[in-house]
Amino acid sequence: MKILIIHGPNLNMLGRREASIYGNATLDDVNRQILDLSRELGMAAEVFQSNSEGGIVDAIQTKEYDVLIINPAAYTHTSVAIRDAIAAVGKPAIEVHISNIYKREEFRKESFISGVATGQISGLGVEGYLLAVRAARKIIPQ
Ligand code: DQA
Numbered sequence: 001m002k003i004l005i006i007h008g009p010n011l012n013m014l015g016r017r018e019a020s021i022y023g024n025a026t027l028d029d030v031n032r033q034i035l036d037l038s039r040e041l042g043m044a045a046e047v048f049q050s051n052s053e054g055g056i057v058d059a060i061q062t063k064e065y066d067v068l069i070i071n072p073a074a075y076t077h078t079s080v081a082i083r084d085a086i087a088a089v090g091k092p093a094i095e096v097h098i099s100n101i102y103k104r105e106e107f108r109k110e111s112f113i114s115g116v117a118t119g120q121i122s123g124l125g126v127e128g129y130l131l132a133v134r135a136a137r138k139i140i141p142q
Contacts, residue, residue, distance in 0.1 A: 002044040004065035008073030060085040067136040068093040097122040
């Protein structure tokens with residue numbers, strides 16, 4: 001079983017970006033934790049980050065995986081294309097947000113992705129990714 005973790009735009013700046021909202025861990029730190037836990041749980045994992053909507057759509061369509069974990073970042077609130085790609089591929093998808101998108105600006109309260117996601121984790125910091133990895137392991141038992 002393999003999971004694909006996609007990080008959307010500006011998440012390459014984790015650790016340097018609005019630390020009071022997103023914390024001090026860098027994307028490398030987060031990816032290391034994700035890959036370590038996946039290995040511990042006996043799953044293959046690939047991490048991917050893109051600042052472009054098309055790059056994310058291509059990854060969803062062409063990479064090999066059983067469960068998608070995705071933080072679409074700002075595209076959460078705008079992207080019909082990412083939503084349609086997840087629906088088209090038809091694989092389980094877990095939506096992750098580091099911050100609680102329901103506690104912030106009005107425009108962040110709408111997710112174009114949640115309607116096609118298996119579930120959503122929001123507001124638990126980078127721990128949310130690790131909870132998603134554990135949930136992915138349960139969604140498709142080996
Ligand atoms: C985010 C929340 C989004 O609203 C924001 O645009 C991001 C990160 C989060 O992880 O909390 O870039 O997805």
